[in-house]
Amino acid sequence: LITIRQSVREMKSLAVHTVRLEEATQKADEANKAKSEFLASMSHELRTPLNGVIGMTELLAESKLDERQRRFVHTCQSSGKMLLKLISDILDYSKIEAGCMELEQYCFDLRELLDDVVLSMPIRLDDKNIKLTCHLDELLPTRVIGDSHRLRQVLLNLLGNAIKFTDQGEIRLFVHPQRIDDAQVKLLFSVEDTGIGIPADRLGSLFESFSQVDNSISRKYGGTGLGLSISKSIVEKMGGVIGVESQEGVGSRFWFTATFPRCDETSEPNQTTKP
Numbered sequence: 530l531i532t533i534r535q536s537v538r539e540m541k542s543l544a545v546h547t548v549r550l551e552e553a554t555q556k557a558d559e560a561n562k563a564k565s566e567f568l569a570s571m572s573h574e575l576r577t578p579l580n581g582v583i584g585m586t587e588l589l590a591e592s593k594l595d596e597r598q599r600r601f602v603h604t605c606q607s608s609g610k611m612l613l614k615l616i617s618d619i620l621d622y623s624k625i626e627a628g629c630m631e632l633e634q635y636c637f638d639l640r641e642l643l644d645d646v647v648l649s650m651p652i653r654l655d656d657k658n659i660k661l662t663c664h665l666d667e668l669l670p671t672r673v674i675g676d677s678h679r680l681r682q683v684l685l686n687l688l689g690n691a692i693k694f695t696d697q698g699e700i701r702l703f704v705h706p707q708r709i710d711d712a713q714v715k716l717l718f719s720v721e722d723t724g725i726g727i728p729a730d731r732l733g734s735l736f737e738s739f740s741q742v743d744n745s746i747s748r749k750y751g752g753t754g755l756g757l758s759i760s761k762s763i764v765e766k767m768g769g770v771i772g773v774e775s776q777e778g779v780g781s782r783f784w785f786t787a788t789f790p791r792c793d794e795t796s797e798p799n800q801t802t803k804p
């Protein structure tokens with residue numbers, strides 16, 4: 530009888546703890562959702578005026594300026610763009626955390642997008658001795674259905690990182706079809722660089738949010754450590770996987786797959802691939 534009473538008491542206490550745990554979990558979920566909503570609305574409010582500032586500096590850059598003024602305007606422009614990237618990353622991060630990042634589906638010109646991404650990069654190679662080349666398989670379809678802006682974001686992140694962490698050598702973008710049928714195409718994208726590489730023990734955590742190989746205060750390279758985790762979420766939404774192979778001091782190869790339904794090659798793309 531004593532044992533039964535003791536067990537009943539233990540079960541009652543367990544039930545009380547379970548209820549408290551459920552209440553605490555619910556409160557934590559609510560707080561988390563409120564945090565994500567706050568971050569999303571703040572990021573949105575910050576982006577609008579910043580876009581105005583960047584637009585004005587672009588107009589200013591086109592006017593008659595002496596060398597010193599041009600340098601100042603250039604600094605304003607690049608600082609504004611860095612800030613915009615940071616805010617966009619925080620906005621995407623909060624969307625992913627809140628489980629509300631959605632990809633759009635429309636017909637776009639894949640080759641045009643890839644050309645445009647590569648052409649938009651060389652400006653940043655000015656002070657480095659790097660060659661950027663693009664290798665597209667001839668079987669690559671021209672038009673596919675998907676979210677070209679999100680695909681661009683992943684490619685810009687991987688190419689931007691390759692440039693950031695490479696001082697000299699070559700950066701190569703490859704795009705190959707892995708599987709093609711009448712309905713869809715599965716593509717393999719890879720970005721190879723001859724940069725600083727990544728230590729083997731850091732490769733496993735690289736796609737986690739805020740993960741950076743060098744996170745000391747005196748670190749040489751800027752960034753938030755959000756780009757790869759955002760890219761991973763986008764790639765997974767595109768039905769693919771993302772990975773990396775790297776050797777310290779030799780270089781890295783970041784790759785991802787994505788599946789796109791095909792769209793009629795004769796029909797016009799219904800959305801431009803430019804941002």
Ligand code: ADP
Pocket residue numbers: 686690691694722724725726727735740741742743751752753754755756757758781
């Ligand atoms: P960020 O570049 O803003 O820090 P990412 O999530 O894009 O954030 O990258 C996370 C980290 O992964 C970088 O800080 C860097 O340490 C490492 N990394 C990413 N790409 C490369 C690369 N191509 N070569 C060397 N290290 C890289």
